Amino acid sequence: MSQATDPRSNxxxxSxxxxDDLLRELNHLYTTRMDTLRHGSDNAFSEHxxxxNQYEAEYxxxxxxxxIDPERLRAGARAR
Known part of the structure; x- marks a missing residue:
């Protein structure tokens, strides 16, 4: 069993x-975030x-x- 599919691995x-794989993994994490928050155990949410955080730090x-989108900055928000 590979490390990527071994449920005991981290x-x-x-890195x-x-x-492409990094972006795919980030997308998957964002897709599953709400479900993990609402229905996962404390341990599952903590691991998620x-x-x-690991994938975002690598990105x-x-x-x-x-x-950086200027609209995402505080000054951009104030201008709206």
């Missing part, structure tokens, strides 16, 4: 994923949060100069 290290490490 999953694949996000080992290529760009831990993994989401930010790779994209420190990512494009």
């Amino acid at each position: 999953g694949v290290d996000p 080992r994923l290529d760009e 949060t831990r993994r989401m 930010l490490r790779r994209k420190p100069a990512r494009e």
